[in-house]
Amino acid sequence: MRRHERVVRGFLMRLASGDADDLAQETFLRAWSRAETYGGGGRYRAWLLGIAWKTFLMNARARKRRPLGSADPAPERAAPVDTEQEAIVADALARLRPEDRAAVLLCHLLGHSHHEAAEILGFPLGSLKSRVARGTAQLLALLGNGDTP
Numbered sequence: 817m818r819r820h821e822r823v824v825r826g827f828l829m830r831l832a833s834g835d836a837d838d839l840a841q842e843t844f845l846r847a848w849s850r851a852e853t854y855g856g857g858g859r860y861r862a863w864l865l866g867i868a869w870k871t872f873l874m875n876a877r878a879r880k881r882r883p884l885g886s887a888d889p890a891p892e893r894a895a896p897v898d899t900e901q902e903a904i905v906a907d908a909l910a911r912l913r914p915e916d917r918a919a920v921l922l923c924h925l926l927g928h929s930h931h932e933a934a935e936i937l938g939f940p941l942g943s944l945k946s947r948v949a950r951g952t953a954q955l956l957a958l959l960g961n962g963d964t965p
Contacts (some may be wrong), residue, residue, distance in 0.1 A: 830917065831921070841946070
């Protein structure tokens with residue numbers, strides 16, 4: 817856990833903001849209880865990020881199913897940022913659809929190949945590539961910059 821905690825929390829922080837710590841904890845609990853499902857093929861970090869993605873999706877679906885008027889445990893808070901530039905990028909990332917944001921984060925920030933990111937997220941390779949391209953284009957438009965991220 818110690819070895820991968822920072823990457824998993826960082827990924828979830830950029831996806832879920834204020835829920836990242838709870839989702840990371842749930843991710844590691846699920847990984848522990850399902851350790852036998854890791855077949856040894858591929859990278860362990862990618863397997864953990866796949867569990868983190870599924871945990872994020874289940875949490876998002878549960879939030880949508882809550883009856884109207886039910887209290888939210890805590891309002892989403894923005895991820896802590898060190899500089900104004902990081903705050904601008906975090907805001908732009910938050911405007912992307914979660915699927916596109918996850919694809920961009922995995923490929924551009926965490927350095928996974930398209931193939932690995934597709935496996936982590938459970939998307940067909942072509943869909944993943946489209947999400948990365950769409951998310952990158954939206955980020956560039958939001959940031960007002962013609963350079964690659």
